[in-house]
Amino acid sequence: xxxxxxxxxxxxxxxxxxxxxxxxxxxxxxxxxxxxxxxxxxxxxxxxxxxxxxxxxxxxxxxxxxxx
Numbered sequence: 001x002x003x004x005x006x007x008x009x010x011x012x013x014x015x016x017x018x019x020x021x022x023x024x025x026x027x028x029x030x031x032x033x034x035x036x037x038x039x040x041x042x043x044x045x046x047x048x049x050x051x052x053x054x055x056x057x058x059x060x061x062x063x064x065x066x067x068x
Contacts, residue, residue, distance in 0.1 A: 001031060003045045004053055007068035008060065011037045016065070023059055027051055040068075 008020065020035040020042055029050025035042040044056055057067045 001045055002048050003043060004056075006042045006044065006057065006060070007040060008035070008042050008065050009040055009068040010066050011035065011040055011042075013037055019063060020060065020065065023056075023063070027056065027059055030056070 008016075011017070011020065014037065016037050017035040021033045024030050024033040027046075029047040030044060031047065032045040033042060034044075042060070046056065060067055
């Protein structure tokens with residue numbers, strides 16, 4: 001398992017957190033997502049054998065957020 005922190009520059013409310021954390025159930029290989037709108041970041045624990053950092057970034061972009 002790998003843990004990586006992503007900066008999500010346009011996250012601004014608890015609903016954004018819920019939307020990002022919902023990706024946990026949608027992305028195979030992602031074990032946990034912890035988003036924090038005050039810190040503008042998202043910590044992701046994932047299995048590198050099943051999903052890449054780039055695929056996670058793409059999924060975040062697809063739902064309307066920007067990875068800085």
